[in-house]
Amino acid sequence: MKPALPKGTRDFGPLETARRRYIFETIRNQFELFGYQALETPAMENLTTLTGKYGDEGDRLIFKILNSGDFLQEVREKNASLDAPSAILPMISEKALRYDLTVPFARFVVMNREKLAFPFKRYQMQPVWRADRPQKGRYREFWQCDADVVGSASLLNEAELIQIYDRVFHQLGLPVNILVNNRKILSGMAEVAGVPERLTELTVALDKLDKIGWEKVVEEMQQKGIPENALKTIEPITRLSGSNTGKLQQLEQLLQGSTIGLAGIRELRELLSFFGPEGKLELLNAKIDLDLSLARGLNYYTGTILEVKARNIAFGSIGGGGRYDDLTGIFGLQGVPGVGISFGADRIYDILLDQNLFPASQTTGTRILIASLEISERNDGLVLLQQLRNAGIAAEIFPEPTKLRKQFEYAEKKGIPYLALYGPDEVKSGVVNLKKLSSGKQVNVPLEAIHEIESYFEEES
């Protein structure tokens, strides 16, 4: 049998894991700085918890888990027809792998509503699974890093989430633009265009504007039966240019006839004002860019919509989020507004690698390898080894004494910066011979001073 991975899944080797951890920890630090608390939920949920939450398309992509034991028993008992897979499914599967982190979060909030302090701010960084066909930047198992706050309608939450984006990407060294829009403005557009009931089709098509251009968007809208004069109303809105405040001013004129549209404009103005001249919040690097074609597919968004893109690099979105007024309503808890964001960790990884933005120097992993040529020498080295570890310095000893060449190559390949020799001569004089591999520089360090080992090389760097 040839070993292989399931389609759309990946192994992460030591280097990849270290780099992924760097991304995750950067995100986690900011989440926690802003008062978000960690939550973890099971890999599997009841199938009924998940179905119907992601649309027909989404339901198809949920990984179902086959019941244990005689999973066909119920099918036989009810003599069910195999021609109706959707009717058979609940008989053979009652659990499924989580599809995202938002629905499990909503379930958690509803189940624990009495215990939680609202506004409840949680973050969650866990893998999710989708039975999608894999392609570039798309996997069947991938990690989401979500932060959501529920129980508060204040736009300050949005502003803080924008700050989190800004600070994370600033730390990662990746300049980004944060695209903002508001679902109410899209509703307003549909309203003044005379097609309020076609909001979904309108937004799905409009969202592709920067990717496929206006003509293709028109084509798609026409295909979906959106009338020509509606398109004529919408086009000038998408063509608005200038500063964010300038765009909003022009938009205000165009959306005069729509109460909901004007509400959206008010919300955006309030959000932007946090970062404006009168505002109190700062951005380190990110630019906020009002993008009136930004829609995002998720239908549960009701207010602010956010999306993050790397500046000057064509690479799709690396994060997104938005406000939803009634996420927990599907589980019977009404009137809990919320807003959340998500980091696309796998895409951030790809882009940092592409832009060469991962820190070069390795700060984790073994610092010192103790080499030895003979068993007696190796055993002497065990004393040194334990002293190093007791001092909190990651150290290892080559288990079988062998040629130094081999031990050097091991250290080199593993990225261990120092190699220690502790042979008969060193034992006699109570020192450790220490070599820095990158420079070739070598010094004798008194055994008692072993915990300060790195300071002997500090002046170089």
Add this chain to the structure above:
RNA sequence: GUGGUUAUAGCUCAGUUGGUUAGAGCGCUAGUUUGUGGCACUAGAGGCCGUGGGUUCGAGCCCCAUUAGCCACCCCA
């Protein structure tokens, strides 16, 4: 779900109109060098040419099927 494309050594890839024993670079193992790696030189290991059928005197190469990977669409992160 729809369409395109690829499959030869651990990796990246050559392989002529079908012709005898399928190659290179990198990597790997060992040696030159028994307390000092990276360089160099030398030698070696490693392939059912994705799988199954067909055409042919003869197939890595042509035909059919199948599986898997990659890419695009749909959708999404």
